[in-house]
Amino acid sequence: MATIKDIAKQANVSTATVSRILNNDPTLSVADETRKKVLETVNKLNYKPLRKKNVKAKEKTKVRNIGLIFLNDESVDPYFQSIRVGVESSCHEYRLNIVLTMMVGKVDITSQDLSDLDGLIIIGDIDTEEIKELYYKTDHIVVVDYLPKDPTVDVVISDFEGATEQAVRYLMELGHREIAFIGGKGHVYGVVSGKAVEKVDVRRETFEHITKAEGILNPSLILEEDWGPKSGYELTSQLIESGQLPSAIFAASDPTALGVLRALQESGIQVPKDVSVLSFDDIEAAAYVNPRLTTVKVHGEEMGRTAVKLLYDRMMGRKLPMKVILPTELIVRDSTSQKQ
Secondary structure (H helix, E strand, O other): OOOHHHHHHHHOOOHHHHHHHHOOOOOOOOOHHHHHHHHHHHHHOOOOOOHHHHHHHHHHHOOEEEEEEEOOOOOOOHHHHHHHHHHHHHHHHHOEEEEEEEEEOOEOOOHHHHOOOOEEEEEOOEOHHHHHOOOOOOOOEEEEOOOOOOOOOEEEEEOHHHHHHHHHHHHHHOOOOOEEEEEEOEEEEOOOOOOEEEEOOHHHHHHHHHHHHOOOOOHHHEEEEOOOHHHHHHHHHHHHHHOOOOOEEEEOOHHHHHHHHHHHHHOOOOOOOOOEEEEEEOOHHHHOOOOOOEEEEOOHHHHHHHHHHHHHHHHOOOOOOOEEEEOOEEEOOOOOOOOO
């Protein structure tokens, strides 16, 4: 492959002159005959400039440092751990290096913490506008498992709305008309203000919409507290004590459903003979509890991997923000059955 040095040798000029002619340097003073001779030699040797190609190659092989900011405690809900695992498993493919991992509420996040990062992946309900007060590369932010009002950041979410509708209609097909919803209260957290602004969970919102349209909505059967087994246990116990036990319970997360199962079993209520239980996430434990949980499978690891791809694309120059909605899957196991 011909080089600038080869061209300079045949045209009997310096390599600097060849380079300046090829780059159309306006300050170069050279005879037209010399310029013509250099360009003829370029064509003769079939010279292909490598500069742009090399720049692009360097950009692709450059190692970039990113940060991971998350909201939820993975020990309470392994779903969030699966997202992080997806992020970590994909970073090496794109030469991304996670140098900062921070959990909101555990430590204060400052602009100095974020200043040297090439990009951010945010997992959970965190106010991106407040993140932007601390981080200047505002187009290098990907949000996972939360749809912010900010239209300028990349987003990866799962189809919770479609999944909830599918789950509710599945229970209805089994003959259930009295269906309880047990979930957790949602909040969007600000890393600067420290404020938590309440938000409506899309699963609850969709549940209410579908059951109201079908004429089976019972507001007294919609219960929310904290997320996790303890809350699932306490809210189910309340249902049992109130004498309003429905024929089916839709738990908004698998950890919540574990508490639901425990409360029902302690009261001698059989699942699914007396009450069907359906939940959300498909964490590993869902397939091993007794009875095995019917649940909506959310592809947490794929959400994490997709976030990495989006962040890399942004770093490589994509300007248009993207929202990726991943599909879910209803996994039917032993905790649901036809209404007796």
